[in-house]
Amino acid sequence: MLFAVAMIFVDQTIVSIAAPSIVEDVGLTSSGMQRVVNAYLLALAAFFALGGRLADVLGHRRAVVSGTLVFVAASLLCSAAPAGDLAESWLVLFRAAQGLGAALVYPAALAVVVEAFPVGERGRAVALFIVLASGFTVLGPLLGGWLTVWTWRAIFWVNVPMAAVALVLTRLAHVPSVRRPERVDVPGAVLIALGMGLSVLGLQQASSWGWSAPATWACVGGGLAVLAVFCRYELRTEQPLVTLRVFRERAFTADVLVLFFASLTLLPVMFFASVYAQTALSASPIQAGLYLLSFFAGFGIAAQGGGRILDKRGARPAMLLGTAFGCAGFALWGAKLTDLSPHAQWPYAVLAGAGIGLLLSPASTDTVNRAIGASYGEVTGVTQTVRNYAAAVGMAVYGTVLIHVTTDRVAATLSAAGASAGEVRGAARAVAEAVTGHPDDHRPTGEGPTAALMRGAMGAFRADFAEGNQWVFYGMALALGMAFLCALLHPGTRVTDGPTGAATDGTTDARREDARRDDRP
Structure with a gap:
């Protein structure tokens, strides 16, 4: 299952690193490239609930195999994108197809892991799975930087060997595939x-x-x-498609709300920290990937601790600690961004990663343990829909904040350097879009006064961009502060194995009767 989801996590970040090479090679516009990057994430968010339901209807093994084949076929088609007018539509279509394949694979893969362990061991097992799977996210920038030197098309070819290994291991592991014959x-x-x-x-x-x-x-x-x-x-x-009555349970709702606000940070921080490192710190794509390792160091160490806390004390203590550490970590990390010194930032990046690591596995596992009628694939689809929708919202909102703040700061820098009000307006927007990864085709050219000022102020522009990122990271800290408040809503009840092996935690007789009705033929 780890090899099956490895492709999904790598592809969340690898394309962003290769974006300039893709734009140059196939002739995309800047807005077209943005649509290509977002197509994958939007498809993940839109189809995860469907993927969770299909995992139950088809059976988990069939869903993993089918999703893997769809994903790798779409990857090969992305790598074959033609140059010219057809390029944008081609890449958007098949990036969305990758998202559909990923939406089939991940709910089924996590459900296989959950079902392989008793409730008392799930916290550590799911924590290990999430840590190792999420670790592939940081490989995206590293692999993207290395492969793009050869050809950007190789970032899609790398999915083929991972898919082959996943399919072989799925067969050798004799993964069960129990079907729930229901209407989609x-x-x-x-x-x-x-x-x-x-x-x-x-x-x-x-x-x-x-x-x-x-x-x-x-x-x-x-x-x-x-x-x-x-x-x-x-x-x-x-x-x-989504059994909304699961939200009647207060603990489940609290878990999902914590996951929503935490997901406003987890994937976006990969993108914005990587762009910050390459722009404000002048790092290479490979160095940008290394910059993110401190975040993952804290994430990986703390995630195992979060799993142990879940197994011994329940999800609430781990979520409270994680959201508090994460909020403090992102706030302190953001405050250090304008120093332009990675050495001054790494302790706070570790703290931010530790906060996310502490809460992610307990919140995710607690929702699955509370599945109605043991529909693990369905509930995983619900939680992953929420997480990916939140990530898409976070990417969109933080990107807008970054452009606006950077534009204001660049305008102030140009005005202080002596540019006229008429020159400042267009030039500030052009610089902001260029450094935030959305280059504009109408940026100032030639040897006019603004062009000369811009060349001389590049160091100041990097500081302006760092200040824009500072507000993005403060927004992430605010999101985790909201997650802390949501964690307080959790009643603190624990899920244990009941007499029949079902997950119980002292919930109402009505809920148990709902579950029994779901299990009837």
């Missing part, structure tokens, strides 16, 4: 995909459309309205 809720799948896609699109485009633009709020508001319709529909259908 196609209307629900369409509604959740449309709602999430629209809302995230509005947040992503806010930096270019503007927060006051009707199109921005039409997308955000329309997406949220569609999600409300989705919830109403799911409550009325007999075999819903």
